[in-house]
Amino acid sequence: MNTHRTARRLVTRAATAAALATALGLGAVPAATATGPSAAAPSVRPAGTDPDGSWHQDGLRLKAADNKKVDAFVLRARRAERAISPGVRAAARISHADLIGFDQRLKSPDSLKRKVATSMQESPGRSVDTSLGMINDAVRFTLQWPADRYSQGVHTAAGLLSAWGNDSTRWANTWNRTAGYKAINSGWRAPRSHQLFEVQFHTPESKAAQLETHKLYEEQRLPGTPRERVRELQDQQNAIFAAVPVPPGAERLTAPARRIPAPDPARRLPVPAHAPAA
Known part of the structure; x- marks a missing residue:
């Protein structure tokens, strides 16, 4: 085997792929399994998985069969x-x-398992399938604009996602809240895979506040956190988000109108039973 020829062939393929991505104007899309905590190969046992296939972390547990469904x-x-x-x-x-x-953009397996286990713990009798069906941020993105361009940016981006066949499933606009998190969290369903995904619309200030309060939020949602501590953590988050400026018109932004498929002119409706055929 000619190793030099093989190496040149691999380089050529990589260069061709990069050129194609550039021509499309999208740039290279990094492989989802290349970086970050969600990059672990499926064959690698994630932290918290027991020898019998069950999973546990921070006082939360999943049976082996439920853990397998999350995987x-x-x-x-x-x-x-x-x-x-x-x-x-x-x-x-x-x-x-x-x-x-x-x-x-991919939520880590352990984060998803914590979410599922928490859902099942808070609602005894709820199945793993029901809990998984409630997750809309296994795939998630964040778009950000300066405050003076935020409202127009959200309107344009959401309109494009809808026009390209993604169905709007959730639109949580919290800019008009007097306390707590400020941003727009939107949910979508992809047209072919039907995968649910989330797009958060932020300003630099609201995103910074989200990052600053993340550890507080994580502690707040742990099952063993005392009620007094939960209230204290919420007060701290409220104070941070209270300092975030509201972009002009942001509180009035709504989800794109639901797409209605155009009727197929080639499709003929059946003739009613009581009417004579033409």
Whole structure:
């Protein structure tokens, strides 16, 4: 085997792929399994997994069968992300948004398992399938604009995502809140894979506040956190978000109108039973 020829062939393929990405104007889309905590190969046992296949962390537990279902959910999300990311990148570029934290677009397996286990613990009798069906941020993105361009940017980006076939499933606009988190968290369903994904719309100030309060939020949602500590943590988060300026018009932003498929002119309705055929 000619190793030099093989090496040249690999370099040529890589260069061709890069050139194609540049020609499309999207830039190279990093492989979802390349970096970050979500980059662990499926064959690697994640932290918290027991020899019998069950999972535990921070007082939360999943049985082996439930843990296996979450692992399968993670793999489906990773496959679907490959088709979702190019559209989100294009919407960000056209709306002049900064795409923040793109390397973290896949929620880590352990984070998903904590979410599922918490859901099942808080609602005894709730199945793992029901809990997984409630997760809309296994694939997630953050778009950011300065405050003076925020409202127009959100309107443009959300409109593009809708026009490209993504169904709006959730629109949480919290800019008009008097306390707590401020931003827009939107949920979408991809047209082919039907994978749910989240797009957060932020300003630099609201994103900074989210990052600053993240550890407080994580501690607050742990099952063993005392009620007094939960209130204290919430007060700290409220104070941080209270300092975030509200962009002009942000509190009035709403989800794109739901797309209604155009009728197929070639389709003929059946003739009613009581009416004579033409």
